[in-house]
Amino acid sequence: MSVDFRYRKLGYLVLNVSDLERSTHFATDVFGLDLAGEAGDGARFFRAGPAHHDLILQQADSPAFARSAWELETEADLDKAFAHYERIGLSPQWVGDNECANLRLERAFRIVEPVLRTTWEYYSRMSYTSVPRTNRLTKFQGGKHYGLTVTDCKKVTDYMVENMGFLVSDYLEGWFASLLRAYPTSNHHSFAPLQLPGAKPGFHHLAFMVEEIDDIGKLFNRIKRYDVKVQFGIGRHPTSGSIHLYIYDPDYFVWEYTLGMEQFPEVGAREPRRMSAAPENFDLWDAVPDREHAHLFPPILQAA
Numbered sequence: 001m002s003v004d005f006r007y008r009k010l011g012y013l014v015l016n017v018s019d020l021e022r023s024t025h026f027a028t029d030v031f032g033l034d035l036a037g038e039a040g041d042g043a044r045f046f047r048a049g050p051a052h053h054d055l056i057l058q059q060a061d062s063p064a065f066a067r068s069a070w071e072l073e074t075e076a077d078l079d080k081a082f083a084h085y086e087r088i089g090l091s092p093q094w095v096g097d098n099e100c101a102n103l104r105l106e107r108a109f110r111i112v113e114p115v116l117r118t119t120w121e122y123y124s125r126m127s128y129t130s131v132p133r134t135n136r137l138t139k140f141q142g143g144k145h146y147g148l149t150v151t152d153c154k155k156v157t158d159y160m161v162e163n164m165g166f167l168v169s170d171y172l173e174g175w176f177a178s179l180l181r182a183y184p185t186s187n188h189h190s191f192a193p194l195q196l197p198g199a200k201p202g203f204h205h206l207a208f209m210v211e212e213i214d215d216i217g218k219l220f221n222r223i224k225r226y227d228v229k230v231q232f233g234i235g236r237h238p239t240s241g242s243i244h245l246y247i248y249d250p251d252y253f254v255w256e257y258t259l260g261m262e263q264f265p266e267v268g269a270r271e272p273r274r275m276s277a278a279p280e281n282f283d284l285w286d287a288v289p290d291r292e293h294a295h296l297f298p299p300i301l302q303a304a
């Protein structure tokens with residue numbers, strides 16, 4: 001293992017959106033999240049479970065992926081992670097007390113990884129919400145992941161494996177895509193760098209795991225009422241075995257429901273598989289992703 005700290009899960013993502021009202025409607029009425037309040041600066045929190053938030057949407061001039069935040073197992077892991085990133089020269093910065101309070105976090109720090117120059121936040125304790133969710137549209141399982149389009153998947157993968165505590169679960173031959181898990185979390189993947197044809201660095205999708213096939217079937221029908229377009233699915237990934245449905249929001253962020261992901265043991269997990277890139281092996285149910293709108297995927301914010 002390349003690091004001495006332990007991940008618990010992908011905690012939350014922060015997305016810049018061009019119309020916060022419109023995106024709030026999408027996140028709640030279409031996707032089924034609960035609005036969990038507003039920060040001092042007007043950014044909105046959304047949750048899929050008892051954690052204070054799983055997603056932050058903030059108003060901006062144009063849509064972009066702002067950062068990911070990762071929950072570690074303990075406060076001791078947070079200190080170990082800080083020391084690790086200091087050791088490898090990434091100059092981790094503690095988040096100020098006011099901002100931590102705003103984010104309902106005990107403590108947190110941020111780094112900028114050097115390959116894509118995206119911002120990563122680490123914390124171990126977020127406020128727990130006792131009041132049940134009120135949105136009844138979907139039963140969320142709690143797991144999440146996201147994917148970015150990148151120009152060099154192998155380079156991103158190697159850096160994350162060597163320096164950030166990730167393991168490869170599967171990859172596509174030629175290294176055009178890899179599916180990475182944040183050790184020791186059991187989900188097949190928490191992050192996926194995807195090297196699409198002609199890709200520039202951009203945001204590919206955010207995914208929430210759901211409890212049952214009804215959740216996906218109901219979303220499939222619900223989006224017709226809201227004139228929401230499908231990006232990919234309903235299908236089944238040959239890698240993780242999960243059933244999926246990817247849809248576009250008004251900013252061309254892609255949001256996914258995913259069901260039934262392969263689980264990995266902490267010790268003795270199988271080796272990564274080199275998956276065939278042949279079109280007939282792309283999806284077990286022959287689903288074909290929409291490529292027509294790929295140029296509209298929002299960019300990622302890259303630190304200077």
Ligand SMILES: [Fe+2]
Nearest residue numbers: 205207256258
């Ligand atoms: Fe996904």
